Amino acid sequence: MVNYTAIVLAAGQGKRMKAGKNKQFLMLGEQPLILHTLDVFDSDPWCEAIILVTNKEETESMDSLISTASLDTHVTIVQGGKERQDSVFEGLKVLRDEKSLVFIHDGARPFVEQEHLHSLAEVTADKGAALLAVPVTDTIKRRDGHQLETLDRSRLWAAQTPQAFRLSLIRRAHLEASAQGYGGTDDASLVERLGEAVEVVEGSYNNFKLTTPEDFDKALAYVNQRNELKGDDAMFRIGQGFDVHQLTEGRKCIIGGIEIPFEKGLLGHSDADVLLHTIADACLGAIGEGDIGKHFPDTDEAFKDADSGKLLQHVWQIVKQKGYTLGNMDCTVIAQAPKMAPYIEEIRANIAGLLDVDAGQINVKATTTEKLGFTGRQEGIASQAVVLLTKNS
Numbered sequence: 347m348v349n350y351t352a353i354v355l356a357a358g359q360g361k362r363m364k365a366g367k368n369k370q371f372l373m374l375g376e377q378p379l380i381l382h383t384l385d386v387f388d389s390d391p392w393c394e395a396i397i398l399v400t401n402k403e404e405t406e407s408m409d410s411l412i413s414t415a416s417l418d419t420h421v422t423i424v425q426g427g428k429e430r431q432d433s434v435f436e437g438l439k440v441l442r443d444e445k446s447l448v449f450i451h452d453g454a455r456p457f458v459e460q461e462h463l464h465s466l467a468e469v470t471a472d473k474g475a476a477l478l479a480v481p482v483t484d485t486i487k488r489r490d491g492h493q494l495e496t497l498d499r500s501r502l503w504a505a506q507t508p509q510a511f512r513l514s515l516i517r518r519a520h521l522e523a524s525a526q527g528y529g530g531t532d533d534a535s536l537v538e539r540l541g542e543a544v545e546v547v548e549g550s551y552n553n554f555k556l557t558t559p560e561d562f563d564k565a566l567a568y569v570n571q572r573n574e575l576k577g578d579d580a581m582f583r584i585g586q587g588f589d590v591h592q593l594t595e596g597r598k599c600i601i602g603g604i605e606i607p608f609e610k611g612l613l614g615h616s617d618a619d620v621l622l623h624t625i626a627d628a629c630l631g632a633i634g635e636g637d638i639g640k641h642f643p644d645t646d647e648a649f650k651d652a653d654s655g656k657l658l659q660h661v662w663q664i665v666k667q668k669g670y671t672l673g674n675m676d677c678t679v680i681a682q683a684p685k686m687a688p689y690i691e692e693i694r695a696n697i698a699g700l701l702d703v704d705a706g707q708i709n710v711k712a713t714t715t716e717k718l719g720f721t722g723r724q725e726g727i728a729s730q731a732v733v734l735l736t737k738n739s
């Protein structure tokens with residue numbers, strides 16, 4: 347582990363974004379742009395502290411934003427300067443340990459990945475200066491009036507941030523640049539001017555800077571796509587269920603809503619339909635709503651001998667209210683006996699009817715356990731199910 351301090355720059359005006367305010371405060375999905383960027387460093391265990399450089403006029407609003415963000419890493423807010431370089435210099439002023447590593451990062455680059463932060467830290471610990479960059483993919487032309495020159499693309503890299511340095515080196519580079527009145531568009535260029543080597547660590551094209559409205563649209567699509575895979579609004583949710591009921595004489599053997607002729611039946615508070623209970627559990631699991639025990643307690647007389655088809659339909663209403671529908675489900679009945687094969691299609695059609703979906707979305711299969719265990723001894727029947735739910739658009 348190589349520790350570093352991150353200086354995150356947010357003191358610009360975001361003029362090219364044309365949003366009428368500093369782009370750092372624009373909502374990118376569920377939170378402002380700057381919080382996405384801070385989250386990256388907050389969740390990196392190698393990052394020891396964050397220096398957030400902000401506008402004088404925005405210090406208060408940035409401060410209250412941070413206080414609502416529940417970040418674990420300590421954030422010091424510093425007032426920036428007129429140009430980006432001035433803002434970096436203000437950030438450097440609060441650091442003391444000259445041997446430590448400092449990462450300088452644009453607040454407007456929220457998608458930097460942790461593996462690249464770590465590669466950068468390791469290279470910088472060894473070499474003293476490094477930056478993330480990607481090979482340019484366009485052909486680059488230098489234009490002088492009507493005269494064009496095509497540059498050799500094989501040697502061209504698009505510089506990103508973070509740019510990382512030993513503190514003593516980047517402080518010296520900034521002092522020198524300021525003494526000479528040199529203004530660079532990045533920090534590495536100031537170190538290059540000292541004649542010092544700066545290593546290139548290949549990053550990702552995802553680590554783009556949000557500069558124009560088009561960049562913002564691209565970032566929003568990226569964030570939405572990421573969110574589709576998680577949380578209450580996820581496009582897909584998966585759940586699994588498992589249940590067992592004891593086989594006993596004097597009870598009906600109801601599996602998947604179909605009464606199967608057999609010398610024994612399943613014991614339970616309700617009709618003990620092991621398969622429908624399993625499916626209900628898988629559905630509740632997928633939407634994060636616990637299990638059927640929570641919704642239909644076996645201490646409640648209302649559910650005595652209850653038709654499990656009705657219970658499953660109740661669960662399915664909850665699923666639908668949350669905006670989900672069935673992708674598909676796959677179930678296994680684990681029974682030594684009765685023989686399930688003759689009933690599988692009827693069960694499948696019954697479940698499809700209960701949920702008002704196509705039978706093709708449902709697979710039901712059965713297995714014995716080769717006479718092993720409690721199912722093999724015909725003491726009980728078990729079942730398993732996995733359910734994939736998809737969000738209605």
Ligand SMILES: Nc1ccn([C@@H]2O[C@H](COP(=O)(O)OP(=O)(O)OP(=O)(O)O)[C@@H](O)[C@H]2O)c(=O)n1
Nearest residue numbers: 355356357358359360361362428429433453454
């Ligand atoms: N005086 C400045 C200028 C810029 N930045 C920061 O440096 C990063 C990169 O700069 P850029 O994308 O150019 O942001 P802005 O300066 O805000 O944008 P613009 O040039 O369009 O006004 C941004 O996170 C920006 O907030 C800064 O901290 N202080």
Ligand SMILES: C[C@](O)(CO)[C@H](O)COP(=O)(O)O
Nearest residue numbers: 430452505506507531532555
């Ligand atoms: C530092 C930087 O992000 C590297 O690509 C870039 O140079 C910042 O430039 P800007 O003029 O502030 O957009």
